[in-house]
Amino acid sequence: MILNKRRVLLVSEHFQPSTGATAQLMNDLASGLVKQNWRVVVLTATGGPENSTTEDLTVIRLSSSIQSNNGVIGKAMKGTYFLISSLIWCLKHGNRGDVVLIVSNPPFIGLLGTILRKLKNMPYVFLFQDLFPQTAVISGLLPSSGPVASSFQWLMNVICKQAAKTVVLSDSMQTQLVQNLGQAESVTVIHNWAVEKALPIPLAKNPFAIQHGFQDRFTVQYSGNFGRLHDLKTLLDAAVILHANPMQFIFIGGGAKQSQIDNYCKFHSLSNVIRLHYQPRSTLKYSLGACDLSVIGLIPGAENSMAPCKFYGILASGKGVLLIAKKNCDLAQLVLTAGIGLVVEPGESEALADKLLQLSKNPQQVQDMGKRARSLYEKRFGRERSTLSYSSLLKSVR
Incomplete structure (x- = not known):
């Protein structure tokens, strides 16, 4: 019966109908928790249809009418509005026995948990999508030293230490956060999953590749956010080196x-580079498969502070991984030990160009990487496996 079901309040700035990765992941998680016998209330800043309830899933939209650009100040204003609106809703409608799952966008949204814990004795779990303020420092948005970065680090430490549990997305993020906090008991790793995967269609017959005219070329694809923490330069320099070869570089997405x-x-x-906008979710089953290799690029330092969610989509799509990152990070070691792709460090464009040229002449090696990638995903990752982990974690919180 519904009365026997415990309720989780999922606080996520991004949710459907947004097509961003976090929105799609949280939509999957909410519906997955319902299947695990939870009543789920989503508090989101994403605009869309009016507040709705379907079976045990309720979506409360707390979108702001603030007119601002997407700069730091504009995002901070909208984030503050979302924090205050979420707090008011929880104070009015939150019940003892509820557990709050807070997603770390905006970074200071975790303050909601500390306040609810004190005023209503409601426990919370904090989900770190990336380790702020470290990511802001690495990307150049904040100075590495000084009162601003120190204050944010103090705030995030307080949020994590007061949380019943803190969830991170990779082993390297866990190691870094434990180092920041000085304690390990409350930090748990739960991996993301593929929000979409490609259909098993050969590149030569892929309708997306045919539409854009590269179905007959060895194709390297970067799909997703062109963010400040992502290394695109190494890949672009390789494209310059290989401009005279029959090889295509596809960039799909947008960002800084x-x-x-x-x-x-x-x-x-560069006639060998095509840039396309984000594709609708209905197209991803074709666009994700329109390549021989899929790319993940991380600037130095990012490998310990974030976990690229596209990794799971690449594996699930059965594509080899081209990882541009420090070779000693856990993601690089996984790619190498599992034999699912290539790893080059940021700046190694000439080495990358050589490896791509060799692979373009060895289609069987490329296919074998893809097969191992798909097998790895099925054995270690997946939406159902991660949803079950979240459900078990939330049940342990009292």
Whole structure:
């Protein structure tokens, strides 16, 4: 009976109908927890249809009418509105026995948990999508030293220490956070999953590749956010080196480094590079498979503070991984030991170009990487496995 079901309040700035990765993951998680016998209430800043309830899933939209750009100040204003609105809703409607699952966007949203814990004795779990303020320092948004970064680090430590549990997305993130906190008991790793996977269609017959005219070329694809923490330059430099070879580089998505791609194409007259906008979810089953290798690029330091969710989609799609990152990080070691792709460090463009040229002449090796990638996903990762982990964790919180 519904009365016997415990309720979880999922606080996520991003949710459907947004097509961003976090929104899709949290939509999957909410519906997955319902299947695990939870009543789920989602508090989100994402606009869309009016508040709705379907079976045991209720979506409360607390979107702001604040008119602002997507800069730091505008995001902070909207984030503050979401924090205050979520707090008011929880104070009015939250019950003892509820557990609050807070997703770390905006970073200070974790304050909600500390307040509810004190005022209503409601326990909370904090989900770190990336380790702020470390990510802001690495990307250059905050100075590495000084009162701003120190204050944010103090705040995040308080949020994590007062949480019943803190969830991170990878072993390296766990190691870094434990080092920051000085304690390990409350930090748990739960991996993300593939929100979509490609259909098993050969590149030569893939309708997305045919539509854009690269079905007959060895194709390297970067799909997702062109963010400040992502290394695109190493891949673009390799594209410059290989411009005379029958090889295609596809960039699908958008973000802060979008102009870097456009500038490279213009300055170097790169006919072997195509940049496309984000694709609707219905197209991903074709676009994700429209390549021979899929790329993940991380600038130095990012490998310990974030976990690229596209990794799981690449594996589930049965594609080999081209990872641009420090070779000593856990993701690089997994790619190498599992034999599912290539690893080069940021700046190793010439070495990357050589490896890509060799692989383009060895299709069987490329296929074998893809098969091992798919097998790895099925054995170690997946939505159902992660949802069950979240459900078990939430049940342990009292």
